[in-house]
Amino acid sequence: MKKRILITGGAGFLGSHLCKRLLEQGNEVICVDNFFTGNKQNIIELLDNPYFELIRHDVTFPLYVEVDEIYNLACPASPVHYQFDPVQTTKTSVIGAINMLGLAKRIKAKILQASTSEIYGDPEVHPQPENYKGAVSTIGPRACYDEGKRCAETLFFDYKRQHDVNIKVARIFNTYGPNMHPDDGRVISNFIVQALKGEDITIFGQGNQTRSFCYVDDLIDGLIKLMNKENFTGPVNLGNPYEFTMLQLAQKVIELTNSNSQLVFKELPQDDPKQRQPDITLAQKELNFNPTIQLEEGLIKTINYFKNRLKG
Template sequence: MSHIKRILVTGGAGFLGSHLCERLVEAGHDVICLDNFFTSQKSNIERLLDFHNFEFIRHDITMPVWLEVDEIYNLACPAAPGHYQYNPIKTTKTSVMGAINVLGIAKRCRARVLQASTSEVYGDPEIHPQPESYRGNVNPIGPRACYDEGKRVAETLFMDYHRSNRVEIKIVRIFNTYGPRMHPYDGRVVSNFIRQAINDEPITLYGDGSQTRSFCYRDDLVEAMIRMMDCDGSFIGPVNIGNPHEFTIRQLAELVVKYTGSKSKFVHKPLPEDDPLQRQPDITLAKEKLDWEPKIELEAGLKATIEWFRNIDMSHYRAPTPNHD
């Protein structure tokens, strides 16, 4: 490798952050992982602690931090509805103050900074699939707004720092992602279904299970983020990162039951307020600008994720909030 970079990863002990840290450490970079462990686990980064080019800082990104870095990946924010709705004011502060604080570092250090935004900026979409040009259909006063609008404001801040202060920015909009190291109690469908299925518990379907999601495996997603950070500075995004193959929630539940050999039955609960009925990325831009598209099929990804769930000790994972089934 020609150039070793000093790279800060906020939310670096989380599901995606820890895997990103591994990739960057293995590439030889000096990696600083910053996390407050609200929804993440120290065990996610345990194997990295012995590496000379990895350091961990326990810190809340809503508070300023002074570091000298060349690149920043801003992944800090609870991303599962049960977690981000648990303390909605804190969620908004994490997105907004966190963005201000990392952009401040980037401005001072002349560092390139990538914002992990979300498909939730599209709300409950009226256009399908969703291209980056779609401005969204978000309820600004609903129970999900702390996350949706927090991430939208973060994108606004990134663009304004870029225009006003010439900060080098990158924005990726992440669609549903799954894989090993998902928090077992994050309340997302993949982890809920697998946890329920391996224990032969009833599997919870909200509504009739016909709502759709597009599931991207963790490794594919992290690869896209690294490509975005490393690509030509003139392409700043936003760019959709996700799997364009759409599945209903019921189809996902049936696959999980099949691959776990579970005896679980389905139970139905009412659909949560403002829960999007469709979610599918248009990844034309990612293919064109990053030469990227997902490689790992849902079957292979689910099997790897189920295997990981079978091999962890659930007692080592505490539910970050009371909002889990």
Template sequence: MPRYSLQKRSLVTGGAGFLGSHLCERLLAMGNEVICVDNFFTGTRRNIEHLIGHQRFEILRHDVTFPLYVEVDEIYNLACPASPIHYQFDPVQTTKTSVSGAINMLGLAKRLRIPILQASTSEVYGNPTVHPQTEDYWGNVNPIGPRSCYDEGKRCAETLFFDYHRQHQIRIKVARIFNTYGPRMHPRDGRVVSNFIMQALAGEDITLYGDGRQTRSFCFVDDLIDGLIKLMNSADEVTGPVNLGNPEEFSIAELADLVLQATGSKSRIVFAPSPVDDPRQRRPDVTLARTLLGWEPVVPLAIGLPRTIADFRSRFFA
């Protein structure tokens, strides 16, 4: 059963990661107690060091592929490496984190009869044949490629969430997260925003994979956290999946130009072969989030990108 307390107690798996640390911070600001769970494979203590010592904040070093027994009022399941470099390092463990991790967290939610939110991904759409992507699109995913450990792991996790909902009446929330950026991004995670910023600030060549015409949509982290919390606190019948991302679309070449302008870098742009199964287009349709949650992103790339660059300067080029 849920705990009976004036303060809501939130469990955040992957809480020391980029998104998780921002979510922990926001939940504390809302007055919640927060248990941050992380095995520190990609998350770092530096992301949460400013929260250590807070009277409502706890850290548990734990791998979600093993069961966890705690008493909480809600679960945000963010645990999983989310960049190609990290999730392809140990693809079997990546799949286990998505699938076994979901089973363990859903089991905890079932025991406690509490709501649980799954941080799913736009990667469930694969290389989409529908543009922009709506939640009723089933996707175009390669099940045996080098990205499949993440793509199919997240798809299976969604299946588990909805099966637990139908079979055990678990209150579920599924968010499909599109490209998110902001302070505390990992500097070497292989994502395009962090790659370009690090290369530009270091004066290195900026590497564009493919022809640079492939598109992405970039959501600032503050907007994304707003969406996750609104989804968690929505009516029980709002299960998702719900797209959370910024529908403004940019080509990768346009992003490179924006980074060069914002950093004042003299780096050259060079081209390299496109990775296997790299999507050509990625842009969310956020109509459902607007309708069900009253949510839409408010921070444009022109504002969020300089804030992100300033964070990278202070951490790595001070």
């Protein structure tokens, strides 16, 4: 049966992939985006689909539509973008969550919150399981995003307890792939763009800090499985548990792009996490979630996307 599905942040990196996948599965999709970081180019191929609808809208204002499911992805997710207007970032996470939860309550829709591994802060537990409470600075430059997402999780669980809203909470770890913004400041897009342009590759600190990178197709699988899983709320970690240092990543990108770029080391930004690796035991058990696309394969696809993007 065809479902009507609302995706906030639907023209963004993750949202555009989710729109496409849900349309392919035979659903009707309403994409909502204010285009602060979203890009119409990401969804241009979907605009002719009669079951796809685009609404330019900011989730900090109420929205009135009738749908069966809501994926709340609206929020800038890279430090460059969320620190550009930190007050608006917090408002998007908190007021946006209130507005979408209010909508879900009124129309009795299922609603999924795209939360983040950033709620764990600079973790003292490794890898990070869902029951770890995190080590987050409430007053640092990243707090607008970290604390906004933490508050959104609180709101989701309060709406479940107080109003019996059917919620889902996914804690998304580093994800990459086509439709990333070339200037979003995230490490994979930074390294690839610098390598393709033959520029110095910027590494912060000594390059020993680690991240675990999930290819976007695997992540979208996880989000849809979570939405469709009955009697399971989360929060649940979604990501690829294979861990790499920034130095290893830079060397791999140079190798795959056949670039002459040199490595340049700069001071580590404030509150930058030293380690980031998901414990996905819960996702494996409850959702049968097992990422299949490993780093080299995913990087090749992403490099090809950026080659075409930079040509344009």
